[in-house]
Amino acid sequence: MAYNPQDHFFRMAKKDGYLARSAYKLEEIQQKYRIIKPTDKILDLGCAPGAWSQVILKNIGPKGFLRGVDLKAVTLAAPNAEFVAEDIYKLTLEDFKEAPYDVVVSDMAPNTTGIQFRDQTLSEELCLRVIDLCDQLLKPNGNMAMKLFQGGGSKEIEMGIRKRFAKMQMLKPKSTRKESKEIFVIGLKKLANPKI
Numbered sequence: 001m002a003y004n005p006q007d008h009f010f011r012m013a014k015k016d017g018y019l020a021r022s023a024y025k026l027e028e029i030q031q032k033y034r035i036i037k038p039t040d041k042i043l044d045l046g047c048a049p050g051a052w053s054q055v056i057l058k059n060i061g062p063k064g065f066l067r068g069v070d071l072k073a074v075t076l077a078a079p080n081a082e083f084v085a086e087d088i089y090k091l092t093l094e095d096f097k098e099a100p101y102d103v104v105v106s107d108m109a110p111n112t113t114g115i116q117f118r119d120q121t122l123s124e125e126l127c128l129r130v131i132d133l134c135d136q137l138l139k140p141n142g143n144m145a146m147k148l149f150q151g152g153g154s155k156e157i158e159m160g161i162r163k164r165f166a167k168m169q170m171l172k173p174k175s176t177r178k179e180s181k182e183i184f185v186i187g188l189k190k191l192a193n194p195k196i
């Protein structure tokens with residue numbers, strides 16, 4: 001039978017005690033760009049079932065803090081983590097009482113319809129919401145990483161990050177399917193006075 005890298009990451013996640021193989025995407029981002037530091041306060045958007053949150057908790061240690069948000073409830077529990085089951089479009093700034101954050105990450109993905117253009121547009125909308133939240137909730141010098149289904153509006157998203165951060169990087173993790181349009185846009189060191 002042909003080698004399937006997805007099975008490989010699925011098996012690895014089981015062995016490593018991760019709730020999903022998506023953990024390895026954030027691990028790779030962290031290995032390459034060191035976006036998370038011990039004691040950081042982190043906002044994890046689209047956190048269910050909780051694999052990225054597991055990676056974050058490992059990296060921030062007991063003195064850091066994690067706020068997770070997802071439409072779905074999360075069963076993961078930690079003394080320095082709080083999870084909200086809510087739509088990211090419905091939350092207001094007052095819901096993020098511990099803000100500002102050192103890092104904002106988003107693995108949010110729309111419910112895919114199979115219609116590529118529609119899925120990409122919904123993903124771009126989620127990314128624009130993440131950028132908006134970074135404007136309001138991320139500290140100067142803070143880092144961000146978010147998932148984007150690449151399509152017609154990708155350049156606008158990339159430009160949005162370039163304007164606000166000292167450096168922008170794009171990463172297609174090893175655990176992402178080759179045929180997938182998924183890519184991660186990474187913003188390093190938020191500018192104190194963004195050019196927007």
Ligand SMILES: C[S@@+](CC[C@H](N)C(=O)[O-])C[C@H]1O[C@@H](n2cnc3c(N)ncnc32)[C@H](O)[C@@H]1O
Pocket residue numbers: 019020022023045046047048049050051052053069070071072086087088089107108109110111
């Ligand atoms: C790929 S999963 C995230 C996996 C997660 N990072 C992990 O490692 O366990 C994408 C998540 O985005 C969430 N999502 C999509 N749209 C959302 C929205 N408007 N508000 C909050 N969460 C959303 C979905 O409910 C789904 O759980």
